[in-house]
Amino acid sequence: MTEKPAPTQYPVHELIRSRWSPRAYADRPVETDKLLSLLEAARWAPSSFNHQPWRFIIATKENPTEYNRLLSTLVEFNQGWAKNAPVLILAVAKLHFDDGKLNRHAFHDVGLALENLIIQATALGLSAHQIAGFQADQARKEYGIPSEYEPSTVITIGYVGDPQSLADGLRERELAPRIRKPLTEIVFAQKWENVSPILADSV
Ligand SMILES: Cc1cc2nc3c(=O)[nH]c(=O)nc-3n(C[C@H](O)[C@H](O)[C@H](O)COP(=O)(O)O)c2cc1C
Numbered sequence: 001m002t003e004k005p006a007p008t009q010y011p012v013h014e015l016i017r018s019r020w021s022p023r024a025y026a027d028r029p030v031e032t033d034k035l036l037s038l039l040e041a042a043r044w045a046p047s048s049f050n051h052q053p054w055r056f057i058i059a060t061k062e063n064p065t066e067y068n069r070l071l072s073t074l075v076e077f078n079q080g081w082a083k084n085a086p087v088l089i090l091a092v093a094k095l096h097f098d099d100g101k102l103n104r105h106a107f108h109d110v111g112l113a114l115e116n117l118i119i120q121a122t123a124l125g126l127s128a129h130q131i132a133g134f135q136a137d138q139a140r141k142e143y144g145i146p147s148e149y150e151p152s153t154v155i156t157i158g159y160v161g162d163p164q165s166l167a168d169g170l171r172e173r174e175l176a177p178r179i180r181k182p183l184t185e186i187v188f189a190q191k192w193e194n195v196s197p198i199l200a201d202s203v
Helices: 014-018 032-043 064-071 076-082 106-123 136-143 170-175 197-202
Strands: 054-060 087-094 127-131 149-158 191-195
Touching: 014 106, 032 054, 032 106, 054 064, 054 106, 064 087, 064 136, 076 127, 076 149, 087 106, 106 127, 106 149, 136 149
Parallel strands: none
Antiparallel strands: 054 087, 087 149, 127 149
């Protein structure tokens, strides 16, 4: 099994360190009780005003018609590898509160729910890979998603597979090191782009 633990600057929880986004999936279904745990983890994410603006449409390979319906919304590049994932989930954001006011944090909260789902997946030995490259309009039509909801992201879920199963190009990316901006580029204090003194030792 490919492992790509994050080379962190400071210690983090093992689940955060070991999570990564594979494109190679094993030909093995995900147990329904595990899927339910993932969705339960998503449900218990925090959200602005506890509005819980997340909705999910799920499709598994056990139902090829429904699986292909969701797969067909992905752009060609993503279909190329995502077609091996046993589970696809479309995450949808509810954009307004019940009083009609815009929820500026709807996508933020959907992201929180997805990270809960992904960390739970990691804890259960599963992996997930999020996808922005899909046709939101097509998804809206396929599922009759009302205009006050916005398709956000598709997530592939499954057990990690053999990188050798991937096409040229993707295989190399699967094995490439994981990289991040250093904390000194993203954590400021006092004014914009002024590196926080708590990072003094990192500068
Ligand atoms: C919202 C979102 C959209 C993404 N869209 C795509 C995508 O369309 N295709 C793809 O191959 N990877 C996609 N990714 C995966 C990222 O490229 C990946 O998370 C990033 O390179 C960091 O790698 P890691 O998750 O293994 O740490 C997406 C990730 C996120 C969070």
